[in-house]
Amino acid sequence: MAELKDLTKRAENYSQWYNDLVVKADLAEQSAVRGCMVIKPYGYAIWEKMQQQLDKMFKATGAQNAYFPLLIPKSFLSREAEHVEGFAKECAVVTHYRLKTNDTHDGVVVDPEAKLEEELIVRPTSETIIWNTYKNWIQSWRDLPLMCNQWCNVMRWEMRTRPFLRTSEFLWQEGHTAHATREEAEQEAQQMLKVYADFAENYMAVPVVQGVKSETERFAGALDTYTIEAMMQDGKALQSGTSHFLGQNFAKAFDVKFLNKENKEEYVWATSWGVSTRLIGALIMTHSDDNGLVLPPALAPIQVVIVPIAGKPEQKQKVDEAIIPVISKLQSDGYSVKYDDADNKRPGFKFADYELKGVPVRLVIGARDLENGTIEVMRRDTLEKETRPIEGIAEYVETLLADIQKNMLVKAKAWRDAKIHECDNYEEFKEKIKEGGFFLCHWDGTAETEAKIKEETQATIRCVPFGYEQTPGTDMVSGKPSKARVIIARSY
């Protein structure tokens, strides 16, 4: 791993280190299309693990999967005023539907004859097309709640991109729900936020702060935006999932009404919620060290890798005999195990490579172990090695994986908590924010104060955190009274 360590030292900043890690760990690479990313098999395997788990959790709340079109008629986007404001600027637009060969017959040009009457927008998010569809699906209170989720790609023509954290095209899921009452919709939005927080902490081992966004940071068209905010190792915040209470804005814009039990016509109440491949970025930036990725067992495509050390064929056979029962046991218990007995790479190379890829547990077995009836176990999170009897090793590895999962969260949480501070002095804040971290500060609730902080420190209000004991105080910038503390941080 000397190579990556050097890069870390040489790296001018954390972003550079992160980009190198993404490439070296074989997760993704840059595509030929500006701002887009090729997700490589190993990176995609992590996404698949996330999808599987999230899908289970969504279905447990009653949501169903569906799919809506990639292309959205331009007029749909102008139906909801705030939504237009928020998304109009950064969309890819389809204007023609045909190409033709050029005059010199060595290429193609856009056929001017094939101009669309109405341009189509490559979805930056699907609220509009989904609400246009929901209009036809909802007539009665009996049709509610309607809860659909779709796994898809979206495109936003971002000015500046980084792999996984912000790409022009990205994979995500977006849930869109319709409810009969305001209370039910609000509850749904909050419930989904809890699902995301649960997933982040218990599967990704990424501790998050749950809270509600300030007006300026709110989703375009929402009444409330709930967020989970994670802290990366450079102390910057990463918005890792959002859940929006949309009120009746989209119902009114797309005329989605239902007859209630009293036979009265009412607009439905809406929510939307989503997480994206950005979660992979959060995973990388929360846990990785200079040896590479550190993946939580719950999401690691390979949970256990076994490296045999055997030069001669007869020795290899003995190693196989000793280890194959262990592999079978682990696999039948549902663990993903890789037995890397390829003889074209030396053990040292494999050790470094699987560390780079973040495999949680590594087992090594060779002649020395065969004599002693032992096996070497290494855990990726702490890099600790120990030699144990091979007897009962499968059971030991299973408890070890559970322990790694738990330890990663504890470690990340302790690290993060040490970087969360209350702060009541703006001058002090300006100094401290340079080193990153979350700051709990009183805020007078005005956009002016928010803008001033952003302008002077590049930090933004991440959220008003839930579950934090609030007492009234004074805004550190304006000196005006404040009802609650908010989380302020620099962010990705």
Place this chain on the structure above:
RNA sequence: CGGGGUGUAGUUCAGUCCGGUAGAAUACCUGGUUUGGGACCAGGGGGUCGUAGGUUCGAAUCCUGUCGCCCCGACCA
């Protein structure tokens, strides 16, 4: 779109100031020896130096235009 950097072998880069046969490491291919922390030896393949034009006997190197990429900022999941 502003500021800074950079385009040379699959990859990371040296060579550019001061013009003169296209380089290194790594990766790759072949053969052999190896295998408990990124192996070694021998041999081999691979680049019209981003691109267009100019200066010159001669350009990766100098001049002009142009395009791409990276980092920092504005925008955002």
